[in-house]
Amino acid sequence: MPTLPSTSKHAYITCDASKCVGCQICEYVCSYTKNGAFNTYRSRIRTVRAKKILVTAIACRTCEDAPCVLACPRDALKQDPETGIIKVDANLCDGCAWCIEACDFGAITINPRTKLTEICDLCADEEDGPQCVKWCPKEALELTTPDKRAQRSRHKLVLEEA
Amino acid sequence: MYGYSGKILHIDLAERKSWVEKKEEEWYKTYIGGVSMAARLCWENIDPGCDPLSPGNPICIAGGLFTGTPVPVGGKYGMASKSPLTGFLGDSLSGSWLSVALKRAGWDGIVIHNASKDWVRVQVDDDKVSFHDASHLLGLGTHDTEEAIREELGDDQVRSAVIGPAGENLARIANVSNDGRKAGRTGQGAVWGAKKLKALSIRGTYDVEVADPETLLQLSYDILQASQGPNTQKYRVLGTSSNVLNMNKLGLLPTRNYQQGVFEDAELVSGEYLHEHYKANTMACAQCPIACEQVGHVKEGPYAGAMGHIEYESLYALSSNCGVNDMAAAIQAITNCNELGTDTMSTGVTISWAMECYERGVFTKEDFKCEKYPEGFEANFGNAEAMVTLTEMIAHREGFMGDLLAEGTKRASARIDEERGTETYKWAMHIKGLENPGYDARALKTFALGLAVGTRGGCHNRSAAYDPDIKGQVDRFSVDDTRGELAKSTEEYAAVYDTLPLCKFIRRCFTGKADRAGAWPAIAKLINATTGWDFDYDAVDLIGERAHTIKKAFNVREGWTREHDHLPWRWQHEPLKEGASANSIVTDEELEYLKDLYYEAKGWTKEGLIPKEKLEELGMDDVAEEIGV
Numbered sequence: 001m002p003t004l005p006s007t008s009k010h011a012y013i014t015c016d017a018s019k020c021v022g023c024q025i026c027e028y029v030c031s032y033t034k035n036g037a038f039n040t041y042r043s044r045i046r047t048v049r050a051k052k053i054l055v056t057a058i059a060c061r062t063c064e065d066a067p068c069v070l071a072c073p074r075d076a077l078k079q080d081p082e083t084g085i086i087k088v089d090a091n092l093c094d095g096c097a098w099c100i101e102a103c104d105f106g107a108i109t110i111n112p113r114t115k116l117t118e119i120c121d122l123c124a125d126e127e128d129g130p131q132c133v134k135w136c137p138k139e140a141l142e143l144t145t146p147d148k149r150a151q152r153s154r155h156k157l158v159l160e161e162a
Numbered sequence: 163m164y165g166y167s168g169k170i171l172h173i174d175l176a177e178r179k180s181w182v183e184k185k186e187e188e189w190y191k192t193y194i195g196g197v198s199m200a201a202r203l204c205w206e207n208i209d210p211g212c213d214p215l216s217p218g219n220p221i222c223i224a225g226g227l228f229t230g231t232p233v234p235v236g237g238k239y240g241m242a243s244k245s246p247l248t249g250f251l252g253d254s255l256s257g258s259w260l261s262v263a264l265k266r267a268g269w270d271g272i273v274i275h276n277a278s279k280d281w282v283r284v285q286v287d288d289d290k291v292s293f294h295d296a297s298h299l300l301g302l303g304t305h306d307t308e309e310a311i312r313e314e315l316g317d318d319q320v321r322s323a324v325i326g327p328a329g330e331n332l333a334r335i336a337n338v339s340n341d342g343r344k345a346g347r348t349g350q351g352a353v354w355g356a357k358k359l360k361a362l363s364i365r366g367t368y369d370v371e372v373a374d375p376e377t378l379l380q381l382s383y384d385i386l387q388a389s390q391g392p393n394t395q396k397y398r399v400l401g402t403s404s405n406v407l408n409m410n411k412l413g414l415l416p417t418r419n420y421q422q423g424v425f426e427d428a429e430l431v432s433g434e435y436l437h438e439h440y441k442a443n444t445m446a447c448a449q450c451p452i453a454c455e456q457v458g459h460v461k462e463g464p465y466a467g468a469m470g471h472i473e474y475e476s477l478y479a480l481s482s483n484c485g486v487n488d489m490a491a492a493i494q495a496i497t498n499c500n501e502l503g504t505d506t507m508s509t510g511v512t513i514s515w516a517m518e519c520y521e522r523g524v525f526t527k528e529d530f531k532c533e534k535y536p537e538g539f540e541a542n543f544g545n546a547e548a549m550v551t552l553t554e555m556i557a558h559r560e561g562f563m564g565d566l567l568a569e570g571t572k573r574a575s576a577r578i579d580e581e582r583g584t585e586t587y588k589w590a591m592h593i594k595g596l597e598n599p600g601y602d603a604r605a606l607k608t609f610a611l612g613l614a615v616g617t618r619g620g621c622h623n624r625s626a627a628y629d630p631d632i633k634g635q636v637d638r639f640s641v642d643d644t645r646g647e648l649a650k651s652t653e654e655y656a657a658v659y660d661t662l663p664l665c666k667f668i669r670r671c672f673t674g675k676a677d678r679a680g681a682w683p684a685i686a687k688l689i690n691a692t693t694g695w696d697f698d699y700d701a702v703d704l705i706g707e708r709a710h711t712i713k714k715a716f717n718v719r720e721g722w723t724r725e726h727d728h729l730p731w732r733w734q735h736e737p738l739k740e741g742a743s744a745n746s747i748v749t750d751e752e753l754e755y756l757k758d759l760y761y762e763a764k765g766w767t768k769e770g771l772i773p774k775e776k777l778e779e780l781g782m783d784d785v786a787e788e789i790g791v
Contacts, residue, residue, distance in 0.1 A: 021446035021453035024259075025386070028232040028449065032379065037369035038231050039266060041319070048318075052305060052342065052469060053443040053457050112367040135232075137386055137451030 007063040007104075010084025011122060011145045013045065013130055015057040019140035022047050022055035026132035026141060033123060033131045041112050044120040045132050045141075048106075057141065059132070060086060060107045060120035068119070071102035076117070086119045093117050164373040165227055165693040166190050170203065171269045173284060173291060175357055176217065176276035180291040185270070191695065192781050196663035197253045198709035199224035199271055200242035204251065205716050205785070207273050214246040214349075215332065215356040221274040223264070223362075226663050229449075230265035230370035232382040233688055234389055235665035237262050237448030245348040246334045246356075247508070247570045248595040248619045250717040250726075252348030255623070255663055256323075257447025260340045263321040266366030278358040281330075283311070286364045296360035301327055303501035304339035311363055322363040326503025328557035329355040333568035335508035335556070335597075339500070342455075342471055343447055346505050348596060348618055349570070373694030381688055385671050389451045393670035397454035398444070402474035403433030405600070409478070412632070413741025414602045416483045418543045419514035420591050420732055423602045424741035427487035435489055436472055445471075452667055458493040465490045465550070470497035475622070478600035479510025480553075484517060485543030495553045502557030511597035512571045513552045516563065517543050518589050524582065525563075532561040571597050588731045594619035604733045605743030606631040607641050611649045611756040615727045615770075617713040624660065626652040639743075641752050646759025654706030658685070661709040678703065708780050715772060715782070718789045724770045727757055767791060 027043035035042045045059040062084030069077045069086060076092035077099055079085070095115040100108045111118050122143065123130040133141045142148075168190075170183040193199040200222045209218030221243050228236025239261035245252025264272070267288050274284070283296040299307050307324040321340065328336035329351030336351025337344045354360075372378050396404055409415040410428040417425040429435060433456070442459035446452070458472040470476075470493050480495040481487070499506040519525045520541040527538040530548070532555050541548040555564030566574045575590035591598045596619025603610040612627030613620055622628065627649050631638035636648065655678065659666045662685070669676040672684035682702040689697045714722075729748055737745045761770045774790030777783070 021444055021450075023446035023448070023450050023453065025232060025234075025449060025451060029379075032232070032375065035369075036375070038372070038375070039367070039369040040262070041266070041367050042369070053445065053459075055443075055445070113369075135383065135386065137390055138453070 006061070006149055008061055008084055009064055009146055010062040011143055012062045012084070013059040013120060013122065013132065014142050014144045016140045016142070017054065017056040019138045020047070020055050020057060021138055022049055023137065025135055025137060026057055029131045029135045033126065034118070035111075042118070044109065044118050046106070046109065057132075058105055058107050061105055062086070067102040067104070068099035068108060071098040073098060077119075083122070083124065085121045085124060087121070088117050088119055090114075090116055163187050163190070163693075164371055166270050167268045169269060170271045170273060171286065171291070172273045172275065174275045175278040175282060175284075175359060178293045190270070192708060193712070194661045194705055194709075195224050195227045195270070196238065196240035196661045197224075197242065197255060198240070198657070198661035198705070198712060200240035201251055201253055201709070201713045201716055203271055203273050204242040204244070205712060207275065208244060210719050211721075212244065214244040214249065214252075214353060217275075217277040217357070219244045219353060221350070221353055221357070221359070222271065224271040225261050225264045225269070227692060228662060228664065228688065229261045231372055231378060231692065232449065233378065233664075233692075234382060234385050234671070235447070235450045235452065235668045236662070237450065238663040238665065239264065240660065240663060241338065241345045241350055243350060243353045244720065245596070245618065246352045247349045247572070250594060250619070250720055250722060251617055251713050252350060253618055253713065254337070254345035254347055254350050255660055256338070256340060256345040257343045257450065257665060258321070258323070258340045259448045260321040260323050260364060262448050263364035263366045265370055266368050267364055268366065268368050272362075274357065274359065274362075277356060281358045281360050283361040283363060284359065286362070288365070288367055299360050300330060303327070304503050305342070305501060307361060308341070311361060315363075317365070320363050320365050322361050324361040325351045325354045325359075326501060326557065328503040328568070330360070331557065331559045331568065332356060333504060333556060333559060334570045334573070335505050335512065335568065336503050337505045339503055342445070342500070344500075344505075347507065347621060349505070351503050372692045374691040378688065378691040381684075381691060385668065386451045388671040388674075389668060393674065394452045394667060397452055397667045400433040400437055401444070401454045401456035401472070403436055403456060403472055403477050405474040406432040406477060406482070407434065409600065411742065413738060413743035414605065416478050416598070416600055416602055418485045419483060419511070419518045419589055420598070420602060420730075421518070422740065423605070423738045423743045425482035428482060430487045431477060431481035431489055431492060433474070440489055440493060442469060447665070450665065452665070454667060458489075458496070460490045460493050463490055465494035468494040468497040470500050472496060475600050476506035476510070479507045480549060483510050483514045483600075484549045486546045486549055487544070488546040491546035491550055495550050498550065498553040498557070502554065504553070504557055507599060508570055508597040509553055509556060511591050512556070512567045512574060513549055514543075515571045515575065515586070515590055516552065516567055517541050517545075517548070519578070519586055524578065524584050524586055530561070530563050532564065570595060588735070591730050591732065592620055593728065593730065594726060596620045598730065601628055602738065602743060603729070604738060604748060605746040606638050607748060607752070607756070608636060608638070608645050608648050610729060610733065610748045610753070611645055611760055612653060614729050614753060615649065615757065615760055616653070617710070617717055624653060624656055625649065626656045639746050641756055643759060645756055646761075646763040649756075649760050650763040654703070654710055657706035657709035658702060661705050704780070708782070711772065711777070711780055711782065712785065715777070715785045715789050718771060724757065727770065729753060
């Protein structure tokens, strides 16, 4: 499961690289859900390929004390203390990309049309949750929570101890 | 217009300029996309009768109707030009992110004219076209070329189609590569090389507009769900390489240059063996939920480090067909083809022709001199190192043999027969100059017809005529009067998929049934949600007939005659000796009878030409004017 250590006490989207095949269907669905358009450039989740066969997908990891929020010179980014979701105020954002610099996960993108920052909001207003998770054909994407992460750690431990 | 921008981008490499051509909606309704639109663009833009490697032969790229939308397996493009192997239409399909970038850049297709004086990389950024020096990319393999471009632009989202050294060296069996997938067959890479075009890079940022996105999304979701079940299990778990053992059981696995249909070591080069010992990962093409591509990786031994995309058609050609039972060597040979940019099938079949020449004393060790083996090497069947070395020599046109085999089986054989007074054409396993696929058609008589009449030569992708043979719908060992209609029906079925294009591996995911009744109504719904048109079953069916007709019309204009629909000498004169397909050949009488049936089913003349009325009926009046009889 996720190889990157968690930086969050909230839920976020993870990708199991051993299951991901790099089809980018998550990107299509994200761009349509958030922008009403099919355009993977406008997706808030990004698939990444390396060394021909390594592939995974990255979206906002709802970091604690999120560096992107701290980096924003115009206070356009605000983190919801309950959910960890980073909200972008389009009226304040000027697309300066400091938040992109600050994000260790490369999880923030600039919309090539509006030139403004866009960040995964876990599809908070969709009844059936994150659409990328719903659509992922290989069940590689998951909305992980602290509880799920704890369960996984316990499982890993029991396998190692046994 | 939804689903299309209505614009074709023309690029002139000699003048370094570009212009836009607008097309009417009716044109799109007739030619749709993929191979059909690419063939039509070729029809409109080629200098008829030209040498395929001359500036008058354009590279025509056509996007997909569903590309850039969530419709599963719709991320493909078609590419066409006059083939340097066949002299007829060369059309290739590739699953590719390039097709997605093309669509988002706002182009339905690209036509690349003329030839550049110096090596060039063409870049398309939305509406803007620019030309860049490519001399520093020369000699780089396909993957490295793509990476170098990403590095240069500092953008991991740029998508490029590129050629490897083989295309640069005008190997006629060279192909075009993008993100590990290939426009693989008919020698498109040599056409790029002749134009000194090393790479085409595209970045597109526009949204893809469709008529009814909500409906399209729902239809796509249902297909996506169905694509994870038993309908695609064969492709998802073992990939196409699972065919090795199936074909072997049927006695149809090309072995030692099609001298045999059973390989004694088939287990060792099977999809199952690959899965157990060499599989590194499974990868998907653009917007594909199936993910059939098995990546093979060799970890130890002389071929350690080899990593290639292993498909059945690559595997038969570069294992059993060369008598090689070493999976690691097969992966290395396929990796070489992938990276150096040659068609694995044509490469394998050309090498097996050379191996047979060696075994029959036409070639000697001396003929195989190269830098690695200055004294030459033994090139008998089963010699894995010889096979691997030849894949490199071909791409670099190294030595006498590399230069000879880079020409493909047909030309290599003709040259040797002329120079040495031999009859190697008897084991030159090509049709119209394109090397044959991994099914021995001596004992698949409907498929033999499908291959013989195929517009691009020996190809299993453009004709699905093996289907009724293998499924037992007809007796595969004999001929009867149903075969003409079957060959027509199966090639036009395939042409629907190649034109939209949709990968054929999705064919059972609409309703569970792969036949027209199972798929066409669902495909009509996808077309209508994308375009706002009102296609029905019949309109979908017509896509295939039109696609096939424009390809055939192109060939007729290039001088096609009935004699060009042929089979390799071996399949007509030498029966297989063992296995489930022994004792079968396709006689001259059978072949001519089958061709008669087929031309009649197509509504063509006895000479295989297309009547004017037929073309007009299909809405191709201008084609009727030029080649109709």
